[in-house]
Amino acid sequence: MTADRPLRADAQRKRDALLATAREVFDSGGFFDLRFDDFARLAGVGTGTLYRHFPTREALAEAVYHGEIAAMCDRIRRLRAEMPAAEALATFLRGMVDHMKAHEGLARTLSTLMATRSDALAEGSRALEDAVTDLVAAAVREGTVRADVDAGAVMMVLHGIGAAHNRPGWRAEADDVITLVLDGLRRPV
Template sequence: MDVTKPLRADAKRNREALIAAARQVFETGDEIRFDDFARRAGVGTGTLYRHFPTQDALVAAVYQEEVATLCQRAQELQATLPAVVALTRFLTEFVDYVGPRHRLARTLAALMARRADEFTEGSRALERAITELVAAGVAQGGIRSDVSAGSVMVALHGIGGAHDRPDWHTEAEGLITVLIDGLRAADSL
């Protein structure tokens, strides 16, 4: 049972400002001292350390928000579109979402390699969102029943990991098309 007290409005704003500043730093690739995150967020260093005692804790918070955003989008698509369309749109939007965040993704990947246990829940949440999209597609007859969300996750990791390629976005979109074609049930082609 989580007994964490909700944050006061000002504390919540400060926390959000710190996360936004960190996201911006990680996306631009700037290298700054940990204390400088406070200045960028417009808060004191005590506020920074109260919310995030280490840079790794701040990176983890950014990761949790990114995953929450992706999971929310998966739910929205699943609630409003036919299953195969929802899955296709999610995967395509994932490419668009990851594109400008490739530096953030690298920062997260490096941290995850050192401290994987702290990121397990986020990975599970994203896999659950994809599992629900795939399961809906199977239930509606548009996706093969022998496909796992894990396979889709592996494809997404590969797409993200190849970001340095010169024509990455076009190739990633092409791979999503190939992936969706391969996921389709034979009778839905």
């Protein structure tokens, strides 16, 4: 399989089934409880198919991670197309807290598994930061967000919220932090 040749439809379905299965297992927090070959059985494909698409557990985790990042970047673009940039930014940030809460197992699994794969994490983080940068810049151009704050600060807040997910009352505190950030980003009138 080459990177520039698309997969046959049946191969793409099997790859998608493996990714969906991995994501479900990640969400449940049971990723480390399974043998790698079990992903093939759960997805309804052969082990050869698993290894052809994802030769290692890390390769499977990386593909799930990149899928998550792509979905977040797409969400940012859709929100930006549907509403003013400041509103899109607020909706995205609040949605990220919802996403973190709904997929705690996924976040823990990916961060544990990929802790040593800094290149993969860095590439995904850059893609997401680029999308957030575009959104913040659009809000600055609209005159609704201060020009002296960049997307790096917004990303730092999201990382901090994610890192604190084990705190009691995490969800309410995360919502409060997003409110503080949005208030702080607002351009003074």
